[in-house]
Amino acid sequence: MTKAKIHPREKERLALIDSYSILDTLPEKDYDNLTQLAAEICQTPISLITLLDDKRQWFKSHYGLETSETPIEDAFCAHAITADDPIFTVENAKEDIRFKNNPLVTGDPNIAFYAGIPLKNTNGLSLGTLCVIDNKPRVLTQSQKESLNILSEQVINLLELRKNKLELERAHRKLKKFSKKLEKKVFQRTNQLEIKTIKLELMINDLESFNHICSHDLQEPLRKIQMFISQVSDTEFNNLSEAGKHKLERIDLSAARMRNLIQDLMAYGSTETIDNSLTSVSLKRLVMDVKDVLSEELKEHKTVLKVPKDCEITVRPIQFKQLLFNLFTNAIKYSKNEEKPVIKVSGKIVSGADFPKLDLSKDKRYSRIEVSDNGIGFDQKYESKIFEIFQRLHTDEEYQGTGIGLSIVKRIVTTHKGHIQVESNVGEGAKFIIFIPVENQIELK
Known part of the structure; x- marks a missing residue:
């Protein structure tokens, strides 16, 4: 068995994973829908969304597999995130010198076939992979590879959406804390009119930041998700099982609900910034x-x-x-x-x-x-x-x-x-x- 190389930017990569605050979080339906869809498209019994820290690969979603993590030294995904190929494929692990003695090959889940696409942020750093696994040797078609790539981009969009939401919440908490401190300080040094002026300025800055995030940072990845859903529907819909078609439709409905929520949030945030003339x-x-x-x-x-x-x-x-x-x-x-x-x-x-x-x-x-x-x-x-x-x-x-x-x-x-x-x-x-x-x-x- 060959040990995976350490990522050349490992320290930076681990810091990036930590910034998403996602390790050891509870299962989420949006991620589970994507792994099930990946398994349906590639016709494999197992599909995973993995995130790798310095000791383990942890599964944000694990379709067809009961365990939620494995040691990093056994992880196929550790090889995938340092490989040069866009999709890291092992067609027959039982005959591959790098993996034939791997505990995940010789024991449960008896991996024979593996294909994983690194989940990279905009700077090219890999967080983990979207992968499919089978216990018998096989080869993916070009159409299956393209669909798997589209789904991996949707995983990244979900992760970025989560990160933006966390950053917005932290910014609001920081602004609220700062506002309280500033209000107390100003109250001690000036009159009530100055206090109201500063409150208004803070509120305007807050709402402008809020609307910018809603109008761009949240809507942009959402538009990509809906575009990818449309592409999968056009190219792979008839090849899916009924369960796969249902999951794809559920993802589309979830994206529509998210779009409505963002639009309503923008309307809520704009009520104090527009149409000020009585x-x-x-x-x-x-x-x-x-x-x-x-x-x-x-x-x-x-x-x-x-x-x-x-x-x-x-x-x-x-x-x-x-x-x-x-x-x-x-x-x-x-x-x-x-x-x-x-x-x-x-x-x-x-x-x-x-x-x-x-x-x-x-x-x-x-x-x-x-x-x-x-x-x-x-x-x-x-x-x-x-x-x-x-x-x-x-x-x-x-x-x-x-x-x-x-x-x-x-x-x-x-x-x-x-x-x-x-x-x-x-x-x-x-x-x-x-x-x-x-x-x-x-x-x-």
Whole structure:
């Protein structure tokens, strides 16, 4: 048995693996789907996603194999990451002088055939491999090699997506910690106005960073994943088993859900950075604008949209139309199967003193806006939960969603220094009540 060479940039390679914080993590379906698909395409009983540190090869996903790691001195993958070939192949390990005495060949899992593609980052450093294994000698077709290469690129995309997410979380924690320290220091040396200015600057920087990561760092690998899925579908779909086709479709659905989540996160992060000018506008006019945008959805679900009472409101129009859009789509999504969705929007001017139980200024007037529907409703005890980001009352199997739509509504109301509450019972629809502070506004007949 021949021992594998040590990677020429081993120290740098080990540091890179550590930066992903992935060793010894729990199994994840996205990785398992890829190994199962690789085994289906190559028609092998075993497929692995391996990551190599200085003592072992650890399997992030192990299809067809029970163990989760093996010693690095026995690892075929240790040879693969230092080889010059794009795909390291051993067609018959039992006759190969490098491996015929290897414990993984002479014992379980009795490796006879091995093919592994190094998982390299943009700098060309290998983290590990995507490999397929059989207990009998064989040769991969050119089509199988190309498909295996596409799947290996998807593994790298998943790893990069994970790393970007971890870096974003660390940046947010660091920014939050820095913000608290700075706020305390500034509070001791200046007045309240300066504190608010610094908070705003930190928030803008945070949101700009957030939107950049969402718009580029997260969406770019996602676009590649969807492109590779399309390529596999075009070239290999008919060669897959029914289980393989199902897994490929599941990967495509997971990518679509991730795209929707990123888009909703961008909308959530942009509510305080766009459309800062307040404008006096008719509530009914905003409703009609949103109605035009949703015309196809309203027609498809035979939705009735009514505005029984109008009033002038002073808002940021783009943000407020996003608020109405989210409430309307929510009403359509959670409508009853046997009834046409009915959405009613009305507004009037009220005094904060008329609502002593709410956190409203008693000496101010407000636009009180109601958006009600006749949908499935929910238990009133979940009132606060529905406005929290990523919090949902239903599973994806029941109703698709990201759990961000109503948190955007709450955020928009907050940027208008307003108040929102909801009244609902199971099976009796929901009524969202929004208070926006106003000055010199009039009701329309």
